[in-house]
Amino acid sequence: MLKRKKQNKVDPHIRSLIKIVGESEILYKPEDLISYDCDGFTVHKALPKAVVFPKNTEEVAALVRYCHMNHLPFLARGAGTGLSGGAIPLNEEIIISLVKMKQLLCVDYENRQAVVQPGYVNLKLTNSISDKGYYYAPDPSSQYVCTIGGNVAENAGGAHCLKYGVTTNHILGLEVVLPHGEVIQIGGEGAPDSPGYDLMGLLTGSEGTLGIVTKITVRILKSPQGKKTVLAYFDDVEEGSRAVSDIIAAGIVPAALEMMDKTAIEGVEAGTFPVGHPPDIEAFLLIEVDGIMAGLEEQIEQILEVCESWNVREVKVAKSEEERSRWWANRKTGFGAMGAISPDYLVQDGVIPRSRLPEVLKEIERISAESGLRIANIFHAGDGNLHPLILFDSRIPGETEKALQAGTACLKACADVGGSITGEHGVGIEKKEEMRFIFTEEEIEAQLDIRDVFNPYDLLNQGKLFPKPSRCMDVKKIVKDTVAVQS
Amino acid sequence: MLKRKKQNKVDPHIRSLIKIVGESEILYKPEDLISYDCDGFTVHKALPKAVVFPKNTEEVAALVRYCHMNHLPFLARGAGTGLSGGAIPLNEEIIISLVKMKQLLCVDYENRQAVVQPGYVNLKLTNSISDKGYYYAPDPSSQYVCTIGGNVAENAGGAHCLKYGVTTNHILGLEVVLPHGEVIQIGGEGAPDSPGYDLMGLLTGSEGTLGIVTKITVRILKSPQGKKTVLAYFDDVEEGSRAVSDIIAAGIVPAALEMMDKTAIEGVEAGTFPVGHPPDIEAFLLIEVDGIMAGLEEQIEQILEVCESWNVREVKVAKSEEERSRWWANRKTGFGAMGAISPDYLVQDGVIPRSRLPEVLKEIERISAESGLRIANIFHAGDGNLHPLILFDSRIPGETEKALQAGTACLKACADVGGSITGEHGVGIEKKEEMRFIFTEEEIEAQLDIRDVFNPYDLLNQGKLFPKPSRCMDVKKIVKDTVAVQS
Numbered sequence: 001m002l003k004r005k006k007q008n009k010v011d012p013h014i015r016s017l018i019k020i021v022g023e024s025e026i027l028y029k030p031e032d033l034i035s036y037d038c039d040g041f042t043v044h045k046a047l048p049k050a051v052v053f054p055k056n057t058e059e060v061a062a063l064v065r066y067c068h069m070n071h072l073p074f075l076a077r078g079a080g081t082g083l084s085g086g087a088i089p090l091n092e093e094i095i096i097s098l099v100k101m102k103q104l105l106c107v108d109y110e111n112r113q114a115v116v117q118p119g120y121v122n123l124k125l126t127n128s129i130s131d132k133g134y135y136y137a138p139d140p141s142s143q144y145v146c147t148i149g150g151n152v153a154e155n156a157g158g159a160h161c162l163k164y165g166v167t168t169n170h171i172l173g174l175e176v177v178l179p180h181g182e183v184i185q186i187g188g189e190g191a192p193d194s195p196g197y198d199l200m201g202l203l204t205g206s207e208g209t210l211g212i213v214t215k216i217t218v219r220i221l222k223s224p225q226g227k228k229t230v231l232a233y234f235d236d237v238e239e240g241s242r243a244v245s246d247i248i249a250a251g252i253v254p255a256a257l258e259m260m261d262k263t264a265i266e267g268v269e270a271g272t273f274p275v276g277h278p279p280d281i282e283a284f285l286l287i288e289v290d291g292i293m294a295g296l297e298e299q300i301e302q303i304l305e306v307c308e309s310w311n312v313r314e315v316k317v318a319k320s321e322e323e324r325s326r327w328w329a330n331r332k333t334g335f336g337a338m339g340a341i342s343p344d345y346l347v348q349d350g351v352i353p354r355s356r357l358p359e360v361l362k363e364i365e366r367i368s369a370e371s372g373l374r375i376a377n378i379f380h381a382g383d384g385n386l387h388p389l390i391l392f393d394s395r396i397p398g399e400t401e402k403a404l405q406a407g408t409a410c411l412k413a414c415a416d417v418g419g420s421i422t423g424e425h426g427v428g429i430e431k432k433e434e435m436r437f438i439f440t441e442e443e444i445e446a447q448l449d450i451r452d453v454f455n456p457y458d459l460l461n462q463g464k465l466f467p468k469p470s471r472c473m474d475v476k477k478i479v480k481d482t483v484a485v486q487s
Numbered sequence: 488m489l490k491r492k493k494q495n496k497v498d499p500h501i502r503s504l505i506k507i508v509g510e511s512e513i514l515y516k517p518e519d520l521i522s523y524d525c526d527g528f529t530v531h532k533a534l535p536k537a538v539v540f541p542k543n544t545e546e547v548a549a550l551v552r553y554c555h556m557n558h559l560p561f562l563a564r565g566a567g568t569g570l571s572g573g574a575i576p577l578n579e580e581i582i583i584s585l586v587k588m589k590q591l592l593c594v595d596y597e598n599r600q601a602v603v604q605p606g607y608v609n610l611k612l613t614n615s616i617s618d619k620g621y622y623y624a625p626d627p628s629s630q631y632v633c634t635i636g637g638n639v640a641e642n643a644g645g646a647h648c649l650k651y652g653v654t655t656n657h658i659l660g661l662e663v664v665l666p667h668g669e670v671i672q673i674g675g676e677g678a679p680d681s682p683g684y685d686l687m688g689l690l691t692g693s694e695g696t697l698g699i700v701t702k703i704t705v706r707i708l709k710s711p712q713g714k715k716t717v718l719a720y721f722d723d724v725e726e727g728s729r730a731v732s733d734i735i736a737a738g739i740v741p742a743a744l745e746m747m748d749k750t751a752i753e754g755v756e757a758g759t760f761p762v763g764h765p766p767d768i769e770a771f772l773l774i775e776v777d778g779i780m781a782g783l784e785e786q787i788e789q790i791l792e793v794c795e796s797w798n799v800r801e802v803k804v805a806k807s808e809e810e811r812s813r814w815w816a817n818r819k820t821g822f823g824a825m826g827a828i829s830p831d832y833l834v835q836d837g838v839i840p841r842s843r844l845p846e847v848l849k850e851i852e853r854i855s856a857e858s859g860l861r862i863a864n865i866f867h868a869g870d871g872n873l874h875p876l877i878l879f880d881s882r883i884p885g886e887t888e889k890a891l892q893a894g895t896a897c898l899k900a901c902a903d904v905g906g907s908i909t910g911e912h913g914v915g916i917e918k919k920e921e922m923r924f925i926f927t928e929e930e931i932e933a934q935l936d937i938r939d940v941f942n943p944y945d946l947l948n949q950g951k952l953f954p955k956p957s958r959c960m961d962v963k964k965i966v967k968d969t970v971a972v973q974s
Contacts, residue, residue, distance in 0.1 A: 110732065111840040133738070155685075168685070169656070184930050195909045195922060196952065197697075197934045198642075198655070201688030210684075222738035245597065251620070251709035252779075292739075295782020353598040422682045435682060443671050446941075447683045453936040465683065 013072060017052055017094065020062045025053040025100070036077070036095055040142075041085035041430055043346070043400065048089035051077075053100045057175060057183060057214040063096055064212065065181030067459060075461040076212040078119060078150030081142040083347055084428030086154065086207045090463045096212060098149050104128055105215070113172055115217050118149020122156075125218070134220045137164040140424070141332045152213050155205030157424030159256040159331070162382035163290075164221070166424065168204040173217035176203060179210075179460040187217070202450070207426050208461045210454040224290035227255070228300050229318040231327055232285040232307045233278060237261055240283040241357040243310040244381040247287065248354065250306065252299050257382030258286040258331055261361070263341075264376035264389065271337025273329040281313060285381065286331055288324075334378045335389065342374070342391035344400075348407045349425040350414030354384045363413040364388055371406040373399070385423030386414065412437060432467045500559060504539055504581065507549045512540040512587070523564070523582055527629075528572035528917055530833070530887065535576035538564075540587045544662060544670060544701040550583055551699065552668030554946060562948040563699040565606060565637030568629040570834055571915030573641065573694045577950045583699060585636050591615055592702070600659055602704050605636020609643075612705070621707045624651040627911070628819045639700050642692030644911035646743040646818070649869035650777075651708070653911065655691040660704035663690060666697075666947040674704070689937070694913050695948045697941040711777035714742070715787050716805040718814055719772040719794045720765060724748055727770040728844040730797040731868040734774065735841065737793060739786050744869030745773040745818055748848075750828075751863035751876065758824025760816040768800060772868065773818055775811075821865045822876065829861070829878035831887075835894045836912040837901030841871045850900040851875055858893040860886075872910030873901065899924060919954045 014028045027033060028050040037045040049072070054060045067074040074094040077087040089095060102119035107129055114125060114136070122143040125136040139158035140146055146156070152174070157166040164170075173187040187200040194200065203210055234240035240259060247257065260268070265277050265284065277284060285307070289299045300317060307315045318324035338345035352360050361377065368375040376389040388410045392403040411421045415437035422431060435444060448466055451458070501515050514520060515537040524532040536559070541547045554561040561581040564574040576582060589606035594616060601612060601623070609630040612623040626645035627633055633643070639661070644653040651657075660674040674687040681687065690697055721727035727746060734741065747755070752764050752771065764771060772794070776786045787804060794802045805811035825832035839847050848864065855862040863876040875897045879890040898908045902924035909918060922931060931953055938945070938953070 110736075110842045112735075165656075168688075169652075178933070182929055184927070184933060186930065194907060195914045195918070196926065196931075197693055197937055198685070198688045198691070199930075199933065199937075201655075201685040202937075204685070206684055222736070225738060248599075249597075249709070251712060291778070292782040292785055294785040295779035298779055298781040355597045420682060427682045431682070439683065440671070442669055443673065444683075446665070446671060446686065449940040450684055450686075450689075450937065453940055454933075 013070065014050055016066060017050060017063065020066065021052050021054055021059055025055070027051040036080075036089070039077070039080040039082040039085060039087040041083055041088065041428060043404065044085055044088055044429060046089050047092070048095040049092040051095040051097050053097050055100055057177065060096060060098075060212055060214050061177045061181050061183050063094070064177050064179065067094055068180045068457070071457065071459065073459050073462050076149070076153070076208050078147035078153070079121070079142075079145050081146040082150060082154060082428065083349070083425040084422070084430040086426055086428035086461070086464055088429060090429065093462070098147065098212075101214065102147075107220070109134065109220075112220050113217055114220050115215060116148050117215060118152070118213050119147050120149075122146050122148055122151060125220075129220055130223065133223050135223050136170070136218060137221055138167045138170055141335060148216055148218065149213050152204050152216060153206070153208045154426045155424070157380070157385065159258055159328075159380060160288075161424070162257055162380065163253050163255045168201055170219045171200060171204055171216060172219055174200055174203060174213050175215035176211040176213055179455045179457075183214070205426070207428060207465050209451055209465055211460070224255075226293035226296050227288060227290040227324065228296045229324045229327060230285070230287040230300060230303055230307075230315060231318070232287065232315040233281045233313045234283045234285070235281060235311070235313050237283045237361055238358040239310040240285055241354075241361075241381065243285060243306050243312070244357070245354055246306045246309070247303055248382065250302050252289065252302060254287050254382060255290040256286065256288040257380070259377075259379040259381040260284055260286075260331070260334065261377040263374055263391075264334060264378050267337040267341050267376055267389070268330050268333055270340035271330075271333045273326065273333050275326050275330045278314070286327060335387070338376065338389050338391060343393040343395065344391070344403070346390040346392065346403045346407050347425070348388040348390065348410050349422050350386050350388070350411050350419055351423040352384045352386055352414050352417050352419035354381065356417040356419070357381070357384075357386075360386065360413050360417060364410055367406050367409045367413070371402050373403060373406055375406065375410070380423070383423070384419065408434060427465045429464055432465065435467050500557065501537055503553060504537060504550065507553065508539050508541055508546055512542070514538040523567075523576070526564070526567040526569040526572060526574040528570055528575065528915060530891065531572055531575055531916060533576050534579070535582040536579040538582040538584050540584050542587055544664065547583060547585075547699055547701050548664045548668050548670050550581070551664050551666065554581055555667045555944070558944065558946065560946050560949050563636070563640070563695050565634035565640070566608070566629070566632050568633040569637060569641060569915065570836070570912040571909070571917040573913055573915035573948070573951055575916060577916065580949070585634065585699075588701065589634075594707070596621065596707075599707050599709075600704055601707050602702060603635050604702060605639070605700050606634050607636075609633050609635055609638060612707075616707055617710065620710050622710050623705060624657055624708055625654045628822060635703055635705065636700050639691050639703060640693070640695045641911070641913045644867070644872065646745055646815075646867065647775075648911075649744055649867065650740050650742045655688055657706045658687060658691055658703060659706055661687055661690060661700050662702035663698040663700055666942040666944075670701070692913070694915060694952050696938055696952055698947070711742075713780035713783050714775060714777040714811065715783045716811045716814060717772070717774040717787060717790055717794075717802060718805070719774065719802040720768045720800045721770045721772070722768060722798070722800050724770045724848055725845040726797040726799075727772055728841075728848075728868065730772060730793050730799070731844070732841055733793045733796070734790055735869065737789050739776065739789060741774050741869060742777040743773065743775040744867070746864075746866040746868040747771055747773075747818070747821065748864040750861055750878075751821060751865050754824040754828050754863055754876070755817050755821055757827035758817075758820045760813065760820050762813050762817045765801070773814060822874075825863065825876050825878060830880040830882065831878070831890070833877040833879065833890045833894050834912070835875040835877065835897045836909050837873050837875070837898050837906055838910040839871050839873055839901050839904050839906035841868065843904040843906070844868070844871075844873075847873065847900050847904060851897055854893050854896045854900070858889050860890060860893055862893065862897070867910070870910070871906065895921060914952045916951055919952065922954050
């Protein structure tokens, strides 16, 4: 009797969800939910109502239909590596975790496609096809753990997106569960220009607000015949950034063109993969070219020449794949390594026209001085994607707020030179208000109208991606919809 | 008095439009409207109510507001080179011609961007910047006359989109007049992943149904250091297409990889730029690689090897820029040259997985035999974009209908192997019904919902891009919007 009574205490919604996914595939006790209170953006935390682990599209659709019919807020989650809080439950959401949908469903080498489930880990794809000489290009730093479903939601980039483009350039088709539970297929036929509206582009990077992706057809690429990697040390950040502009101006399209400043270098040298960068340099460039072997030598020569012309202190070409890998491991620990030199850090993510780097770096220095917080800079220099890393100590009262303010100021500096508030980490809850730096109310309203098409009750990932529209927009909307008779 | 009375006969809407653009910038007499009764899709013709020629964004916005307030259907038109009827007035539209907004507004070499008005001709951009060593990549065959605004509307491709991508990959920002007359800016900050929804991707290729683009920021590229072009003649189409697959499989990404079959070759040899292709070959491949000079020789060698392995009859590398240009001029007249061997022709545009080419060509042969019409094939072989050219004589009763049926059958053949009904020419009015070959009613409905957000009264480019939804969708929509209380 007692046992039965206990069972009855379980929320009826939870019982319904159990019917869909099975008892073993749901977490709902507070102690089990703690690991789901945030993603890689740890500033804000809140518990979901439950976390469910569907095994296939049908279960996802059934879960979504249930939430839709019962007006329960819900959201999808991959590996939880997102950096802008896109998977944080703000309204006691049901979290639909996709980590158990992790199959590589098919590889079609002849037509260069692979089909994966959303919970499939990014790097696993390359590992599965590399013996045949293929790879999957988008390579976010978290690629050894992040999922391709999450990559689609965030339109993830990576160090090599300069030459190869971001996730949206590598997605050929999607199966999507819409917020009312209907399943649609988009793209997939490999057309360079798919007929109708570009729903695939719309869904990709929509940060989980338009639908839940349950199957993904991606483009796979033939591994380049060769790669050459250069490490160049500069005594002056501005000279380093001038070298970046000149490399691009020379017509070279490097596969990657990364820059780190002194504080960032201090971090990676204190991290898991130090490589012995000189401690007193102001910046390094990590430059990689790939392609047909015969053309690489000439490109490397041109790169070295450009670096020399900007007074590079030292420049070296990786002598082996092992050395190249070490340099990249060192670079890829860039964010995490900040933990070695600071109790806490906040990653920011702005975009600037490449040519404006020196002045933006000066403004970031000013922000650093004003806030009293150190700021390291990691820069996907080739495409102008700047990551200021704001170092702080959350145990010191007020310092978290200071860090957040400094982050916002960095984004404002990017927007002020005609840049953007995010290059690859998304908006999530972190940068909702900063959307106003680059969009007018009308432009935000146009995007919200699109969200309403897919997600009319705003049950899917509520409170993400957009600031609350100002009151005056409601008035404007009425005006816009009023159709007068003859002017 | 008489004069005054005559003037009064002018439609009051026309008088209002004259107030906006001026008397000299409008056509409304039937005899002046005839050249606007169709675009490059000449099968369907209808007269607009008027054609107006705004000079700037403000005039476009005023025209659109006027149409919106007075419930007048309207559409935008560039050079009228579209091949699917996207600019044909079906409902006595006011045509907003953008050909007088044809300025190159700015070129920013350092950040590799240019800003153009929509009526600016595609090829002029490359011509304006080539002396500095830059070019604009998308190169539809009509590039010497088509406008970049039209390219955005259709997401135009071109022979070189295999390596460089279609128009959407080269657009960085848009100024858009929405269908109620509001002006918004999207993109433009050069972010690899612009925050919020990808409105730029959504607008690009929306075939003039979501808004009118009035300013375009495009990416410009550094001209490649070198180019090498190969012409390879095959006695067997299948062997030629196997060579295509093997070239791609070798990891080479040619800038262009084109194929023409025997009938297409007969056309171009009878056209404006014959180059002396052997009359008895079954197919040729035109293959171009570009990039750093040092790498090209090796790629060419690999390409020649692959061609030899598939029994190429003859293969040659262009010995001069002049020879290369002649080959391309010959190829680019491909569609128009059909006029030299047939009174009329219909261009089709399908996409297939590269590996399915031989079987699709067999099916097209069958369609040709069944219809009694010759069909030539021009193929962007690298990305699987097939253009069957259906030759017919509209003076023979019933032959136009036969040609249209054969075209539809070709598209069905593409869709049936997992391809698509358009690669780069768009849907327009030509392929509305064929959208059902690749989209379910739900998927079409999702797209119409998006159109309704931008274009709720369906005044802008009515009756294009989508088939009429079936009745059952209305019922479905009600079900979808019904939210039950607890399941």
